[in-house]
Amino acid sequence: MEVIMAQTAGFCFGVDRAITKAYDQTKNENVYTFGPIIHNNQVVDDLAAHGIKVINSIEELQKVPKGTVIMRSHGVEKVIYDKIKESGFEIIDATCPYVKRIHKLVEEHSNKGEKIVIIGDYKHPEVVGIMGWSSTQPIVIKEFEEALALEFDQNEKVCIVSQTTFNYNKFKDLVEILRKKEYDIYVFNTICDATEKRQFEAAEIAKNVDAMIVIGSEQSSNTQKLYEICKEECANTYYIQTLVDLDEETLRSFGKVGITAGASTPNKIIEEVQRLCQR
Numbered sequence: 001m002e003v004i005m006a007q008t009a010g011f012c013f014g015v016d017r018a019i020t021k022a023y024d025q026t027k028n029e030n031v032y033t034f035g036p037i038i039h040n041n042q043v044v045d046d047l048a049a050h051g052i053k054v055i056n057s058i059e060e061l062q063k064v065p066k067g068t069v070i071m072r073s074h075g076v077e078k079v080i081y082d083k084i085k086e087s088g089f090e091i092i093d094a095t096c097p098y099v100k101r102i103h104k105l106v107e108e109h110s111n112k113g114e115k116i117v118i119i120g121d122y123k124h125p126e127v128v129g130i131m132g133w134s135s136t137q138p139i140v141i142k143e144f145e146e147a148l149a150l151e152f153d154q155n156e157k158v159c160i161v162s163q164t165t166f167n168y169n170k171f172k173d174l175v176e177i178l179r180k181k182e183y184d185i186y187v188f189n190t191i192c193d194a195t196e197k198r199q200f201e202a203a204e205i206a207k208n209v210d211a212m213i214v215i216g217s218e219q220s221s222n223t224q225k226l227y228e229i230c231k232e233e234c235a236n237t238y239y240i241q242t243l244v245d246l247d248e249e250t251l252r253s254f255g256k257v258g259i260t261a262g263a264s265t266p267n268k269i270i271e272e273v274q275r276l277c278q279r
């Protein structure tokens, strides 16, 4: 079987940076991450085995011995930083610099009184974090109907940012809808380069193979999007979390298979899948 491996599969810069920061702390005591450091259970479990526990709320933090809190790669609300500091914990900020840039844009523009529109999934932790840096009430949209229904006063200024993992073409289309309404808008394409490149490469590979494998955690939104993009190009697209989810018999019926993986998928898992396909 011919195997085409995506060059962009696996840890992106932000995830790699966050994990390195976390593993640097394994020799120290009382180290916590605020929320899972990245969206991958295998990594989170391994860090727990090294003594780094996940804390999910400020209430939980009040009950553990004082120490260090590592902020997760996809960021948290401003109020969480303030409360952690007030509680006497040290903070190590592993927020991806690309997400941090959105926090700064939202803070700066909302402080000038602008309306903030975030294009993304309002339930995703990254978006929840971004919302928490706005001093005006932020609006989150992800569907065309929502963009069409949006209305502002003509004298209001609007600042538009995006979740880093949002689909680039859809972002452009949604912005176009808002532009046509002729509001005074500032648009910041804050979709991460790594995501765009990964999505583009995955689509190109999926067009030219008999089957496509997308590897990543269930909680990873960029993996889910990769799956959707590949499925559009290749009907035989399979989403797996680890090797055990792969149906080897079905796989063997294809002559040419492509592999890609989300930004928080460890290399070890990708290599295992690649090895099995090449056997």
Ligand code: SF4
Pocket: 012, 013, 014, 015, 073, 096, 097, 098, 099, 164, 192, 193, 194, 195, 263
């Ligand atoms: S996908 Fe991009 S924004 Fe998200 S953590 Fe990776 S480098 Fe940062």
